[in-house]
Amino acid sequence: MDVLRRLLPYLRRFRGLFLLSVAATVLASFLDGVLVVVLVPLLKHLFGTAGPLNPGSTGLEELLDRVMGPLLAGTTSDQAVGRIVVVLLAGLLLKNVASYAASQLRVRVQEGLARDLRRELFAHLLVQPLGFFQRTRAGQVVSAIIVEVGNTKEVVTASLTTFFQNLIVVLVTLAILGLTSWRLTLVFLAAAPVLILGIQVLLRRLRRHSRARAQERATLTSQLTERIGAIKLIRAYGGEAHENAVFDRLSDTYRKRVIRTQRYSSLTSPVSEVFGGVMLMLVIWAATRPELVGGPPLSAESIIVFLVAALRLMRPLQAITQFPAALATALGSAEMVFALLDAPPGESTGPDEGPARFTSEITYDGVGFSYDGESAVLHDIDFTLPRGQVFAVVGPSGSGKTTLVDLLPRFYDPTAGRILMDGVPLTRLSRASLRGLMGVVSQDTVLLNDTVHENIAYGTPSATRAQVEAAARAANAEEFILGLPARYDTLLGERGTRLSGGQRQRIAIARALLRDPPILILDEATSALDTESERLVQQAIDRLMADRTVLVIAHRLATVRNADQILVLEDGRLVERGDHGALYARDGTYRRLYDLQFHVPAGEATG
Numbered sequence: 001m002d003v004l005r006r007l008l009p010y011l012r013r014f015r016g017l018f019l020l021s022v023a024a025t026v027l028a029s030f031l032d033g034v035l036v037v038v039l040v041p042l043l044k045h046l047f048g049t050a051g052p053l054n055p056g057s058t059g060l061e062e063l064l065d066r067v068m069g070p071l072l073a074g075t076t077s078d079q080a081v082g083r084i085v086v087v088l089l090a091g092l093l094l095k096n097v098a099s100y101a102a103s104q105l106r107v108r109v110q111e112g113l114a115r116d117l118r119r120e121l122f123a124h125l126l127v128q129p130l131g132f133f134q135r136t137r138a139g140q141v142v143s144a145i146i147v148e149v150g151n152t153k154e155v156v157t158a159s160l161t162t163f164f165q166n167l168i169v170v171l172v173t174l175a176i177l178g179l180t181s182w183r184l185t186l187v188f189l190a191a192a193p194v195l196i197l198g199i200q201v202l203l204r205r206l207r208r209h210s211r212a213r214a215q216e217r218a219t220l221t222s223q224l225t226e227r228i229g230a231i232k233l234i235r236a237y238g239g240e241a242h243e244n245a246v247f248d249r250l251s252d253t254y255r256k257r258v259i260r261t262q263r264y265s266s267l268t269s270p271v272s273e274v275f276g277g278v279m280l281m282l283v284i285w286a287a288t289r290p291e292l293v294g295g296p297p298l299s300a301e302s303i304i305v306f307l308v309a310a311l312r313l314m315r316p317l318q319a320i321t322q323f324p325a326a327l328a329t330a331l332g333s334a335e336m337v338f339a340l341l342d343a344p345p346g347e348s349t350g351p352d353e354g355p356a357r358f359t360s361e362i363t364y365d366g367v368g369f370s371y372d373g374e375s376a377v378l379h380d381i382d383f384t385l386p387r388g389q390v391f392a393v394v395g396p397s398g399s400g401k402t403t404l405v406d407l408l409p410r411f412y413d414p415t416a417g418r419i420l421m422d423g424v425p426l427t428r429l430s431r432a433s434l435r436g437l438m439g440v441v442s443q444d445t446v447l448l449n450d451t452v453h454e455n456i457a458y459g460t461p462s463a464t465r466a467q468v469e470a471a472a473r474a475a476n477a478e479e480f481i482l483g484l485p486a487r488y489d490t491l492l493g494e495r496g497t498r499l500s501g502g503q504r505q506r507i508a509i510a511r512a513l514l515r516d517p518p519i520l521i522l523d524e525a526t527s528a529l530d531t532e533s534e535r536l537v538q539q540a541i542d543r544l545m546a547d548r549t550v551l552v553i554a555h556r557l558a559t560v561r562n563a564d565q566i567l568v569l570e571d572g573r574l575v576e577r578g579d580h581g582a583l584y585a586r587d588g589t590y591r592r593l594y595d596l597q598f599h600v601p602a603g604e605a606t607g
Contacts, residue, residue, distance in 0.1 A: 004155075013112070018109050024105060025164060028095050039305050110154075127346065130411050151334075215336075358518055370415050376572060381417070390552065391550065409434060410431045410434055439516075441512050444523075447492050449491065452472075453488040563580070564579065
């Protein structure tokens with residue numbers, strides 16, 4: 001019920017279409033029953049029993065005489081049959097028009113619900129902290145957005161088609177049965193509680209297996225997504241056989257879970273059908289023995305209509321008994337969707353956050369940080385980065401360099417101390433405006449499966465082709481771009497797989513140049529490149545760094561010798577700071593790292 005209550009606001013957005021669909025459903029369901037009723041006068045004229053009502057006539061016959069009497073008055077038997085057939089055909093046409101309209105309106109509501117859930121889920125994912133994506137497999141997220149949302153929309157089908165429409169048919173048909181013979185109708189319905197109790201036992205198990213199936217489907221999707229992204233690694237290390245075995249195991253586990261779920265889901269149909277068949281035989285037997293149920297004997301046409309109505313009642317009753325099964329499956333998926341939506345956002349804008357401006361300096365004031373709230377990654381970091389200067393961050397692997405830099409664009413917020421921009425704490429500046437002041441070029445360049453133009457213009461959507469081309473020239477990227485099949489309109493493939501590492505880096509630098517940010521964050525972009533690519537990329541970086549405030553993570557210490565300040569981290573602490581000459585002369589951590597990298601023998605100095 002909690003999940004249903006959460007879905008109601010989404011459905012309210014389409015209440016107009018929903019109500020129209022309900023109206024069309026009611027009309028189609030009502031006409032479905034009316035068409036059965038009209039068989040009574042048709043059969044009477046065909047059997048030659050039409051005439052004044054006798055004292056033992058059923059309530060249904062009396063009602064039809066009042067409604068159809070004026071239409072058939074003064075006609076011969078053949079004329080009456082013709083008019084009744086016209087009524088039947090008109091009703092059949094109108095019923096199917098209404099049914100088609102209801103189905104089309106229902107699809108609009110369904111797809112609108114799915115679209116809104118996907119929009120909200122994707123928007124919610126965009127404001128999740130980075131830690132969320134580190135602990136959640138991408139395939140689970142993809143499965144939730146595509147598969148589970150697709151299943152959730154079936155709530156609309158279950159409520160409108162499987163339940164509501166069939167409920168109207170059942171009520172109309174029961175009215176027909178009751179007007180024909182209320183005693184036979186009571187016999188027919190006497191065993192209904194037995195069917196309901198049996199279905200409930202099946203549903204409890206179905207709900208449990210539906211939730212487990214959704215979880216295992218997400219695991220299978222995650223495994224597939226992850227392994228496709230790692231196909232080069234798998235081939236390089238000969239992991240095909242192992243991956244096949246793992247995927248076979250997961251696929252078989254999912255197959256078994258689907259079979260278990262379907263076992264209970266499929267049982268509802270045969271159980272309902274057997275029940276209906278038994279009850280139908282009971283009705284036929286009772287109808288031929290009026291002394292058992294009392295009342296006058298039914299006419300042949302009344303018995304035929306009663307049996308036709310009873311037969312038509314089987315399918316909607318069966319569908320209604322399956323409604324909880326369909327709803328349980330849909331709500332199991334909805335639970336997974338809402339579980340993701342309930343994940344607390346880490347990037348929401350607070351009421352006291354304003355636009356960011358940068359004119360003088362950035363200050364780290366006693367900054368500490370912990371990912372899990374227990375073990376600290378940074379401890380009491382203090383430094384000031386004046387506007388226009390280049391600060392390099394160096395240190396052994398795992399010393400906290402990346403974490404220190406990630407705090408500046410508020411990918412994370414410090415768990416101790418604070419960072420200020422022009423004296424204003426970053427937590428009082430909106431992330432969007434703060435990041436608008438920054439350009440980021442990392443070693444692991446991210447390109448989208450889009451054109452060269454769109455990749456360079458990402459973050460600057462208003463950029464013209466001329467501006468994009470100018471940025472590409474400044475990044476030493478134009479030469480290879482002009483050699484691509486469609487030049488700036490060439491699709492780069494997923495993660496830019498059509499380009500080499502150096503080419504991808506130059507696209508990223510062009511992207512940053514186009515944005516023209518006052519603050520630049522560099523995660524040493526040349527460390528994995530060959531000599532020629534490194535030369536071209538370094539030239540582009542030098543242009544990019546000109547007249548900007550730069551915070552650079554340095555892996556190759558030779559690239560930071562000209563930095564205004566070098567910050568040396570070790571075990572999350574700022575152990576040294578200064579320019580290259582001063583730090584090297586100090587004979588501390590920086591000199592040890594430098595000598596190890598350039599294989600300088602102990603006791604030898606280098607400038």
